[in-house]
Amino acid sequence: MNREQVETNLPILPPPKEKVTFFQWLKDNLFSSWYNTLFTIALSILLFSIIKGTLTWIFIDADWSIVTSNFKILMSGQYPAVQLWRVWLCIVLLASLLGFSSGIWNGTITHLSIFLGSLLFISGILPFVSLETRIWTFIGLAILIVGHFIGKKIPIKKTILIGWFLLFPIAIFFINGFGVLPKVGTNLWGGFLLTILLATVAIVCSFPIGVLLALGRRSKLPTIKYFCIFYIEFIRGIPLITILFVSSIMLPLFLGQGVELNNILRAMIGLTLFNAAYLAENVRGGLQAIPRGQYEASHALGLSSPLMTCFIILPQALRSVIPAMVGQFIAIFKDTTLVTIIGIIDILGMAKNVAQNPQFLGQQMEVFLFVAVVFFLFCYALSYTSRRIEKSLGVGER
């Protein structure tokens, strides 16, 4: 009786708020015990000397002239300067699509467009770029921002989706020209432009092959199944560089005399065949995660196997493996640097070439570090995206 009264009289309090002062935080996170304290002090001394050394090197000792005076060829290689507007047009197109999409969907894609926006902004204000570059970057930035706000007002989802699907063919058309515009053959593609194109071609072209291989591996027909298993395991068992050697040395032999392919196309074929095997394993993971009930339900509805695969199974399977596929994209993006070994001048190959120029003797560190930073920015942005998608799909939490 008495007890109940006490209970009703008291107001219900929320749990006490922990006041974390700065010193409390320090104590909890850095100096919680004697060995933690020792460790913190030792690590901070080490880190301080490393960071101090790095910063003095970057701002005082390093001579960045190798990067600033070769910026154009590092980025776009031998691509003719008069035709560069075509590349810029593709970037502006990408910026507009990203801007619209970020306005419409307003999620992870916004972070990506912020990334592209800041990249454009930073390359626009770099002191050593040409006036043309500056103008194009700011056009891209403006369209990105305008697109974002228009997208918020008018959600034209279908148009934008179609735009994304058409982006790749349009970009290839503009960059190559195919005779409609003055043709810029693949032999003139180079630098970071080539790196991006190699990675995109590899991922786009290997996607259908990978899906077919994954479906084939789960097929009930033994010949198809074992053929797919053999292909996937064979490719996954050997290093990419041997596949690139095969494609650059042996492909002409296999195709006979009639077909002429240049070095870059051969590397693209090699990268595609390689990536397809890895993509197939990712897709297979998604296929295995689909509950049996989905198959049974579509059979009960009377769907034939191809219809079931296209409309019931694949959409669910592919959706759940998006993070893994972004991871695969990062991997192939990094692996495109291997084409340097078979003599193709991508950004790394270009960096190696300019480092050998006697004018820039002893500046290898600067130029290779620049290449590393470029790759880091893109890969980090992509892996950040993939983590966010993973969270929003709830794949990790299941």
Place this chain on the structure above:
Amino acid sequence: MNTTTPFWRDKRIKPILLQLLFVIIIGIAMFYFINNALTGLKRMGLSLSYSFLNSTASFDISGDKLIEYSATDKYSRAILVGFLNTLRVAILGIIFATIIGVILGIARLSNNWLARNTSKVFVEIFRNTPLLVQMIIWYSAVFLTLPLIGDNYNFANAIFLSNRGIAIPWFKPIDITWIWLSFIVLGIIGAVFTWKWKIKQQVETGKRKYPSIWVFGTLLLSIIFPFVVTQSGPFTLSIPEINPNGRSFVGGFVISPSFGAVLLALVMYTSAFIAEIVRSGIMGVNKGQVEAAQSLGLKSSTMLRLVIFPQAYRIMIPPMTSQYLNLTKNSSLAVAVGYPELVSVGNTILNQSGRAIQMITIMIICYLTFSLITSLLMNIFNKYTQLVER
């Protein structure tokens, strides 16, 4: 009604027809490619035989060689040199990458803010830059920019840093080394048994029997005993010196720039991935297990060793296996910095003799063998750690 299904829709015949179609398409494609290749080879006057492996290589392999090799040796021996070099960098790489990766992975879960974030930054930097770029940075921007051998950096005249490589003191076996080794092996076996025996006693009696002190004692005994018997140390120390001709080191252990660059790049790159695997493995252990262990009053080190790790292994092993395989395959990038491993040697032979198909087949067989052996070992380990269900 007389509806007969056409025979190609028959459930028994359809799969056979489909497979037949598939085999025919693949067969035609294969025939086309192989036929082209054979005519191409005939035109160039090359054959598909492997007899060229017995002819003289007539190229020298500079730098790292684990076995004797000179330009007058056969191609097959050159390939063996490359194979052993790949094996060396892969095995050392796997060992170091695992050690560093596990430390980084545990540091990422540490309650020390600084350790957690240092590890995170390290992992992000090394994971998100291409391995080849890292390798070339280590090689041409770090190892090759070290001073000439004449004016090297040296520490106490024992460790030398120069652009000809890094020379460190190394153990040199003497004739009583085997006595020491056998005693130490015996000591380790003895220590394992002592550990098991003492743990068993502790479990049975419920009293502390100090198993770790016993193990330490056993190991100490296995070191003191051979010292008393042989009256000397197990090794002599070989300290590097600069060759009088001033172009190389004598004695010690010399890490060549290309080997150093390849190993360092592989270890850093792979350990970043391993750190993530270790982290997700530890985080994948059910939270209730940790709470139960804490409520039983286990120390955090005991909890980590007896409760968390045995369960985390199970999650970690499959991705770990693929990282080890990746490391082995990635060692082929060493061709870019001139470390004479399998692909580098193979590529030289291929360019010299024109036997592209044979050389690439040999390389593929070697790598497939590595892959198979690694997955076999990891599968055995996996079976051993798997959950024993009732």
